[in-house]
Amino acid sequence: MKKIFNLIGKINLLILLILAASCTDNEVEPLFDQSINERTEVLKEEYLDLLAAPDNGWIGYYSPNEDTGLFTVLMNFDENGDVSVKSGYRGGAENKNITYRLDKTLKIELVFESHTVFHSIFEINNNNNKGEFVFNILSATEDEIILESKLDFGDDVTVFTLRRALESEVDLETLYKSLDALTGGPTESVFRNILLNDKAIATFDFNPNTRFATITYIKNGSLQSEVVRLIVTNTGFNFPTPVDVNGTILTSFTYNELENEFQNETEKLRILYDDIPGLLLNPYDFGNEGGNIRILRTNEGFLSRDRSSTAFVSFFEGWRSDFATNIGFSISRVYIRNINTATPFLDIYIPVSGGDARARFDCTYTLEQGIVGNNIVKFTFNETSPNNLDFGLAPSFAPITDFIFRDSGFYIQKMEPLNASQNTIGLIPVDDTSMLVQWYDF
Incomplete structure (x- = not known):
């Protein structure tokens, strides 16, 4: 038995020697021809070439x-x-040339080295x-570069896709005109309707x-609102x-x-400004939901922003200024x-x-129904009231009294709540729908 074990041991040793001899003439092939640093530099050069290749640059839509x-x-x-960065933000006010570089930590990074429009847009919602x-x-190809924000965490991480810009997209001045048209001016109606075959199917803000x-x-008999993103383009939006x-x-x-639509x-x-509401406004039971109403002004801090129209704010603050100048109060x-x-x-007061x-x-x-069933309230000055006989419609108050006691009356629209127990209400003159004034009830 001992001889058998010795024989087995000698056979195993012989096999090992044969295997070792057979390997002496072969070298292990490396997995890569270059080190990781060398490969990184090659990839960065490829990305640089791709970034600089398009004559018209790269265009994308950042959020x-x-x-x-x-x-x-x-x-x-x-x-x-060097990189020229232009955008549709603030009408191009932050367009500039800055420097950039490609870097690497875990992935290849595109680094903008100074403040640009990305910072400003990023800071809109109190980011910093x-x-x-x-x-x-x-990823990066000749036609598309996909970027991922390194500043975001959690589930809401921005993916920013770039494509080659078309020659027609290089001049952003036409985009700014589209943005101005979308935003509208202070004299435009607060009613903006979406028409299908000239019949209102929705409103647009x-x-x-x-x-x-x-x-x-209106869906299933009730108002429904969708808040959606849009992209402003050189010809309009999508x-x-x-x-x-x-x-x-x-x-x-x-x-x-030509048609301003x-x-x-x-x-x-079609999407256009209109003098009449296309749909039923959010109803408010005037006279029953609150006993008094007061004009809500921005500086009183009740809401995040005043929803009175620009036209009304300009009129109202102009009257207050003139009153202070002429009367001293x-x-x-x-x-x-x-x-x-x-x-x-x-x-x-x-x-x-x-x-x-x-x-x-x-x-x-008085209350009456207007087009599409919207309520209209009309205020009438009581000329025979004892309180009014002595005071009268003094000239210094005429701008606001003429505004309130107008013959056309006002469309009534319930707006956002002031708090759990109070509403805000929009009154819109029927004969001048640019002048929405926001009140709150109590």
Whole structure:
């Protein structure tokens, strides 16, 4: 038995010697021909060439998070580390040339070395970044570069896709015109309707700061609103995700400057300012939901922003300024009181030493239905009221009294809540729909 074990041991030793001999003439092939640093430098050179290749640069639509819309960004890189960055943000106010570099930590990074429009857009919703702005390069081809923000964490991580810009997209001045047309001017109506075959199917509202549009329509007998992103283009705008309004699909619109409206001629769709509401406004039971109403002003800090129209704010603050200049006192508050009784009155507060002076104008009001079933309230100055006989419609109060006691009356629209128990209400003159004034009830 001992001899058998010795024999087995000698056989195993022989096998090992044969295997060792057979390997002496072979070398292990390396997995890569270059070190990791060498491979990184090669990849960076490839990316540099791709970035600098397009004559018209790269274009993409940047958003820092889900709460912000999409902003057009046009970038033209050179191989020396300079890049021209232009965008649709603030009408191009932050267009500039800066420097960039390609770096690497875990991935190849595109690093913008000084403040640019990416910082400003990133900071819209109280974000903060005072340093370099960094994207990871996820992939890059001749036609598309996909970037990932290195500043984002969690589930809301921005992926920013660039494509080669077309020659027609290089001049952003036409994009700025589209943005101005979308934003509208202070004299435009607060009613903006979406028409299909000239019949209103929805309303349209655009916030130029966030780049979101609000589409409101009636579904199953009730108002429904969708807040959606849109992309401003050189010819108009488009929805990156189409919007379905009861079977009508909203995709893209072209601005018609002559008609001052956005159109999709193929689908027979138009978006335009109108003097009448296209749909039923959010109803408010005037006289029953609150006994008094007061004009809400921005500086009172009740809401994040004043929703009175620009036209009304300009008119109202102009009247207050003129009153202070001519009379020597300021206007602090404007109410309509007792609207839940038979004796309503316009009540204007004027701060004086020792308290407030008050100008009272007794009135009545009526409610009637207008187009699409919207309620209209009409206030009438009561010329026979004892309170009014002595005071009269003094010239210094005429701008606001003429505004309130107008023959056309006001459309009534419930707006956002002031708090759990109070509403805000929009009153829109029927004969001047640019002048929405926001009140709150109590």
